[in-house]
Amino acid sequence: MAVMTYAEAIRLAIREEMTKDPTLFMLGEDIGIRGGAFAVTTGLYKDFPNRIIDTPISENAIPAIAYGAAITGVKAIAEFMYADFSLLGIDHVINSAAKYRFMYGAQGTVPVVFRLPGGGGRQNGAQHSQCLEAMFSNIPGLKVVMPATPADAKGLLKAAINDYNPIAFIEHKAMYFDKGEVPEDPDYIVPIGKGVIRRAGTDITIVATAMNVTKSLKAAETLEQMGISAEVIDMRTIVPYDKELIFDSVKKTGRILVTHEAPTMYGIGGEIVAAVAKECFSYLDAPPQRVGSKFLPMPYNKTLETHVLPQIEDIVEAAKSAVEY
Amino acid sequence: METKEFYLQKYGLDTLLDMYRRMVLIRDFEENIKILYQNSLATGAMHLSVGEEACAVGACFALEERDKFVTYHRGHGHNIAKGADVGRMVAELMARKDGLCKGRSGSMHIFDASIGALGAQGIVGAQVPIACGIAFSGKLRGLDYVTASFFGDGASNNGAFHEGMNMAAIMNLPVVFICINNGWAVTTPVTYSVKAESIAIRAKAYGMEGVVVDGCNVLEVRDAVGKAVEKARTGGGPTLIELKAYRWYGHYVGDDTSRYRNPDDEKQARDTMDPIKIYSQWLLSNGLCGESDLREMEAQAKQIIEDANEFAMNSEQPSIEDMYAETYYIPEGGDVSWLS
Secondary structure: OEEEEHHHHHHHHHHHHHHHOOOEEEEEOOOOOOOOOOOOOOOHHHHOOOOEEEOOOOOOHHHHHHHHHHOOOOEEEEEOOOHHHHHHOHHHHHHHHHHHHHHOOOOOOOOEEEEEEEOOOOOOOOOOOOOOHHHHHOOOOOEEEOOOOHHHHHHHHHHHHOOOOOEEEEEEHHHOOOEEEEOOOOOOOOOOOOOEEEEOOOOEEEEEOOHHHHHHHHHHHHHHHOOOOEEEEEOOEEEOOOHHHHHHHHHHHOOEEEEEEEEOOOOHHHHHHHHHHHHOHHHOOOOOEEEEEOOOOOOOOHHHHHHHOOOHHHHHHHHHHHHOO | OOOHHHHHHHHOHHHHHHHHHHHHHHHHHHHHHHHHHHOOOOOOOOOOOOOOHHHHHHHHOOOOOOOEEEEEOOOHHHHHHHOOOHHHHHHHHOOOOOOOOOOOOOHHHOOEHHHOEEEEEOOOOOHHHHHHHHHHHHHHOOOOOOEEEEEEOHHHHOHHHHHHHHHHHHOOOOEEEEEEEOOEEOOEEHHHHOOOOOOHHHHHHHOOEEEEEEOOOHHHHHHHHHHHHHHHHOOOOOEEEEEEOOOOOOOOOOOOHHHOOOHHHHHHHHHHOOHHHHHHHHHHHOOOOOHHHHHHHHHHHHHHHHHHHHHHHOOOOOOHHHHHHOOOOOOOOOOOHHHO
């Protein structure tokens, strides 16, 4: 184990995979000398000068090139500088990559990872802060991954690179400099489709993604002081997601709260809650709870931004109301 | 246009006649699809390439077997010209199991990895930057294939075109961009949508060579594309070739062109811009074949279409289970239960 940041863990995953596979390449804006907007790829261009490709500001062409290359036998990583910019190239994520295997009669695979730095809390404003996982998750053919720790950032990215399916790999910008222990084993992977219980509990199941895993763990500490034992599940991957882990937990606790940073309304929490309502109906002791952002674009002003984003106390309040129901 | 001797020496008589056969086959294929569609045997939307046979054959005959291409919704001819199995093409358009894409793609998204047909795009212009990726992949691995990207005049007005052209130029990729300017983007004439003197001239803005070629003359198309392919293969980078042709029919089967085109203009264009007539006259006037040879080659094409129809009619409906198994790549023993 080594202690490193979420950004360094991603870099390590890319370095290890590029070392292993001479056909893996990555392209994006300012990923060479600058190391990308968040210093994720710092130094990689020196070791892989022909495979770390700086592009012009061409967000339609970036995923298109990654896709075109991936269908011809190489592996590709396309970095969008911000997840929000992927909307300029979304055609190739949704219409090209996600449809490829199905539409063309399974004549090959698309080993491509679209790296998407998402999330708010940095006062980057409405066009640099979005959480777009619900949009990607509603597209058959895509897998959607959201690491919440440095170790998972490494392990999930390595799994994604070797999955041979198009992956929306959504990183949280505000976590890039969070530190954690990361296995140095070059074969370490975290399988796609498996969640993990980050904290065991008995009174309520809190299902969380990315930054909200951290917030949920803090909320669980507060809840503990109130005598409420919360079980916190980190989804890790949204498509596919670990239904059994969630159902088993809810059957034990009888209550569910889903929390993500994307707006609550129309968010993936609705999907999870619907599945739980169907599969665990007789186990439920309280109505399901959802805690996400307000249904507003992300503001610049710090006070306003804090209001829009889901906070630890919102999770505490929602969990408490479910337990007291 | 070079002399008969030049073409005989460069391509050989067999190939020159094969080009005629393939052009006739494409036209027969399209006319056949029209009939199938009118009889509800082919459904969805069918965009026919009648009038553009010289573009398809001239360009694809300039490609080697290992070369790749991406095309668009009006792409039947490109697949046939590169060697796609016509029976499996018809089966796909009739949505059958033995179709090239198992009845799941239809006309607009044909893909045939075996001939380097790496996907017709239903999204206009998408194939411009996608071709860059296909080309880059070869370059990365030291392979010397060339990638052709077919698109229409309409695509040259969208953003994907701009980004793809620029990327190909700055990365010096082995791509040949082939714009088939048939004069019409659905109901919008190119005279309205493009202010520049040509589409090819836009290449200059990317530091790329651009040429305008008579897209109704199969030999001129082949010469121009062949030159660009050679340049791309030897590290000279991309070229934009604008092929001027005419879309004989509506945007799709059933589109009434009288709403937006003058029938007299249409007739005149068909009379003067018939690539098959132009090529057959060239073959005859140069004594490369006789009338009876032409009729024989035309009869061969008809037979291929008849056989293709029979193959397609006998093909089963596609499998529902396959859809679940083939939306994602699933390693052996992998779980698909989460999809349903």
